[in-house]
Amino acid sequence: MRTRAYIALGSNLEQPELQLQRAVDEIDSLPCITLAGCSKLYQSDPVGPPGQPDYCNAVIAVDTTLTPIALLDAMQSVENDHGRVRSERWGPRTLDLDILLYGNEVVESERLTIPHYQMHLRNFVLLPLMDIAPELVLPNGRSIKMLAAKTDDVGLSIIAGSYPWQ
Ligand code: ROI
Numbered sequence: 001m002r003t004r005a006y007i008a009l010g011s012n013l014e015q016p017e018l019q020l021q022r023a024v025d026e027i028d029s030l031p032c033i034t035l036a037g038c039s040k041l042y043q044s045d046p047v048g049p050p051g052q053p054d055y056c057n058a059v060i061a062v063d064t065t066l067t068p069i070a071l072l073d074a075m076q077s078v079e080n081d082h083g084r085v086r087s088e089r090w091g092p093r094t095l096d097l098d099i100l101l102y103g104n105e106v107v108e109s110e111r112l113t114i115p116h117y118q119m120h121l122r123n124f125v126l127l128p129l130m131d132i133a134p135e136l137v138l139p140n141g142r143s144i145k146m147l148a149a150k151t152d153d154v155g156l157s158i159i160a161g162s163y164p165w166q
Pocket of ligand 1: 009010011044045046047048055056057089090091092096124
Protein backbone atom coordinates (compact mmCIF):
# COMPACT_ATOMS: atom_id res chain seq x y z
CA MET A 1 0.00 0.00 0.00
CA ARG A 2 1.25 3.45 -0.85
CA THR A 3 1.05 6.22 1.72
CA ARG A 4 1.43 9.97 1.18
CA ALA A 5 4.01 11.38 3.59
CA TYR A 6 5.40 14.88 4.08
CA ILE A 7 9.03 15.60 4.85
CA ALA A 8 10.62 18.88 5.96
CA LEU A 9 14.12 19.66 4.73
CA GLY A 10 16.52 22.07 6.43
CA SER A 11 20.18 23.00 6.07
CA ASN A 12 22.42 25.84 7.20
CA LEU A 13 25.90 24.53 6.42
CA GLU A 14 28.00 23.83 3.32
CA GLN A 15 25.92 25.38 0.55
CA PRO A 16 22.43 24.85 2.00
CA GLU A 17 20.60 25.38 -1.32
CA LEU A 18 22.69 22.68 -2.95
CA GLN A 19 22.22 20.36 0.04
CA LEU A 20 18.44 20.60 -0.33
CA GLN A 21 18.43 20.26 -4.12
CA ARG A 22 20.64 17.16 -3.91
CA ALA A 23 18.57 15.68 -1.07
CA VAL A 24 15.32 15.97 -3.06
CA ASP A 25 16.96 14.33 -6.10
CA GLU A 26 18.35 11.53 -3.91
CA ILE A 27 15.04 10.89 -2.13
CA ASP A 28 13.26 10.76 -5.50
CA SER A 29 15.73 8.15 -6.73
CA LEU A 30 15.24 5.82 -3.72
CA PRO A 31 13.37 2.59 -4.32
CA CYS A 32 9.91 2.56 -2.72
CA ILE A 33 9.66 6.37 -2.68
CA THR A 34 8.20 8.64 -5.37
CA LEU A 35 8.33 12.41 -5.20
CA ALA A 36 4.76 13.75 -5.33
CA GLY A 37 5.32 17.45 -4.69
CA CYS A 38 7.93 20.01 -3.75
CA SER A 39 7.50 23.45 -2.17
CA LYS A 40 9.31 26.61 -3.07
CA LEU A 41 12.75 27.06 -1.53
CA TYR A 42 12.88 29.33 1.54
CA GLN A 43 15.53 31.11 3.55
CA SER A 44 14.77 31.40 7.26
CA ASP A 45 16.21 32.90 10.43
CA PRO A 46 17.57 30.18 12.70
CA VAL A 47 15.37 28.94 15.51
CA GLY A 48 17.60 27.80 18.37
CA PRO A 49 21.00 28.94 19.57
CA PRO A 50 21.92 32.34 18.11
CA GLY A 51 25.03 32.94 16.01
CA GLN A 52 24.36 30.17 13.49
CA PRO A 53 23.87 30.83 9.75
CA ASP A 54 20.41 31.28 8.19
CA TYR A 55 18.67 28.10 7.05
CA CYS A 56 17.32 26.93 3.74
CA ASN A 57 13.99 25.13 4.16
CA ALA A 58 11.51 23.29 2.00
CA VAL A 59 8.84 20.59 2.30
CA ILE A 60 8.24 17.67 -0.04
CA ALA A 61 5.39 15.20 -0.47
CA VAL A 62 6.30 11.59 -1.20
CA ASP A 63 4.35 8.44 -1.92
CA THR A 64 5.93 5.43 -0.30
CA THR A 65 5.43 1.76 0.44
CA LEU A 66 7.90 2.01 3.36
CA THR A 67 6.66 1.82 6.94
CA PRO A 68 7.21 4.94 9.06
CA ILE A 69 10.35 3.45 10.68
CA ALA A 70 11.75 2.29 7.33
CA LEU A 71 11.11 5.79 5.97
CA LEU A 72 12.97 7.24 8.99
CA ASP A 73 15.90 4.87 8.32
CA ALA A 74 15.95 5.96 4.66
CA MET A 75 15.90 9.67 5.60
CA GLN A 76 18.67 9.20 8.19
CA SER A 77 20.83 7.45 5.63
CA VAL A 78 20.40 10.41 3.23
CA GLU A 79 21.29 12.76 6.13
CA ASN A 80 24.40 10.69 6.87
CA ASP A 81 25.42 10.77 3.20
CA HIS A 82 25.37 14.56 3.51
CA GLY A 83 27.90 14.43 6.33
CA ARG A 84 25.34 15.08 9.06
CA VAL A 85 26.98 15.02 12.47
CA ARG A 86 24.66 14.90 15.47
CA SER A 87 26.25 17.16 18.06
CA GLU A 88 24.75 20.26 19.70
CA ARG A 89 20.97 20.15 20.22
CA TRP A 90 19.38 22.63 17.81
CA GLY A 91 22.84 23.41 16.43
CA PRO A 92 23.76 23.99 12.78
CA ARG A 93 23.43 21.07 10.37
CA THR A 94 24.26 20.10 6.78
CA LEU A 95 20.93 18.34 6.31
CA ASP A 96 17.89 17.70 8.44
CA LEU A 97 15.04 15.53 7.13
CA ASP A 98 12.02 15.45 9.44
CA ILE A 99 9.00 13.28 8.74
CA LEU A 100 6.07 15.62 9.37
CA LEU A 101 3.15 13.38 8.47
CA TYR A 102 2.60 9.81 7.33
CA GLY A 103 -0.89 9.45 5.92
CA ASN A 104 -3.30 10.06 8.76
CA GLU A 105 -1.24 7.98 11.19
CA VAL A 106 -0.14 8.89 14.67
CA VAL A 107 3.19 7.34 15.69
CA GLU A 108 4.64 7.68 19.18
CA SER A 109 7.75 5.59 19.63
CA GLU A 110 11.18 6.15 21.07
CA ARG A 111 12.65 7.03 17.67
CA LEU A 112 9.75 8.67 15.97
CA THR A 113 6.89 11.05 16.71
CA ILE A 114 4.38 11.69 13.92
CA PRO A 115 2.96 14.28 13.39
CA HIS A 116 6.24 16.07 14.05
CA TYR A 117 5.86 17.56 17.54
CA GLN A 118 6.75 21.13 16.57
CA MET A 119 5.41 21.42 13.03
CA HIS A 120 2.43 23.53 14.10
CA LEU A 121 4.81 26.15 15.57
CA ARG A 122 7.22 26.61 12.69
CA ASN A 123 6.53 29.04 9.86
CA PHE A 124 9.39 27.46 7.84
CA VAL A 125 7.35 24.23 7.84
CA LEU A 126 3.76 25.53 7.62
CA LEU A 127 4.25 28.01 4.76
CA PRO A 128 6.12 25.54 2.49
CA LEU A 129 3.41 22.96 3.30
CA MET A 130 0.81 25.49 2.13
CA ASP A 131 2.61 25.57 -1.26
CA ILE A 132 1.95 21.89 -1.89
CA ALA A 133 -0.92 20.79 0.35
CA PRO A 134 -3.16 23.70 1.39
CA GLU A 135 -6.10 21.35 1.99
CA LEU A 136 -4.16 19.07 4.34
CA VAL A 137 -5.70 18.23 7.72
CA LEU A 138 -3.73 16.77 10.65
CA PRO A 139 -4.86 13.55 12.37
CA ASN A 140 -6.21 15.72 15.23
CA GLY A 141 -8.53 17.52 12.80
CA ARG A 142 -6.62 20.80 12.67
CA SER A 143 -6.10 22.15 9.15
CA ILE A 144 -2.78 23.38 7.80
CA LYS A 145 -4.63 26.44 6.50
CA MET A 146 -5.76 27.35 10.01
CA LEU A 147 -2.32 26.72 11.52
CA ALA A 148 -0.61 28.72 8.77
CA ALA A 149 -3.04 31.61 9.31
CA LYS A 150 -2.00 31.71 12.97
CA THR A 151 1.70 32.01 12.10
CA ASP A 152 3.54 34.87 10.39
CA ASP A 153 6.25 35.08 7.75
CA VAL A 154 8.76 36.92 9.95
CA GLY A 155 12.31 35.85 9.10
CA LEU A 156 11.15 33.81 6.11
CA SER A 157 11.71 34.60 2.43
CA ILE A 158 11.31 32.73 -0.84
CA ILE A 159 14.60 32.25 -2.68
CA ALA A 160 13.46 29.97 -5.51
CA GLY A 161 10.15 29.03 -7.09
CA SER A 162 9.16 25.66 -8.45
CA TYR A 163 11.41 22.59 -8.31
CA PRO A 164 14.04 21.99 -9.63
CA TRP A 165 15.26 25.13 -7.89
CA GLN A 166 18.64 25.31 -9.66
N1 ROI B 1 15.71 26.92 12.24
C1 ROI B 1 15.31 27.14 10.97
N2 ROI B 1 15.06 28.38 10.57
N3 ROI B 1 15.15 26.13 10.08
C2 ROI B 1 15.39 24.84 10.44
O1 ROI B 1 15.23 23.91 9.60
C3 ROI B 1 15.78 24.56 11.76
N4 ROI B 1 16.00 23.28 12.18
C4 ROI B 1 16.32 23.02 13.43
C5 ROI B 1 16.53 24.08 14.45
C6 ROI B 1 17.94 23.99 14.99
C7 ROI B 1 15.51 23.89 15.58
N5 ROI B 1 16.33 25.42 13.93
C8 ROI B 1 15.94 25.64 12.64
O2 ROI B 1 16.46 21.75 13.79
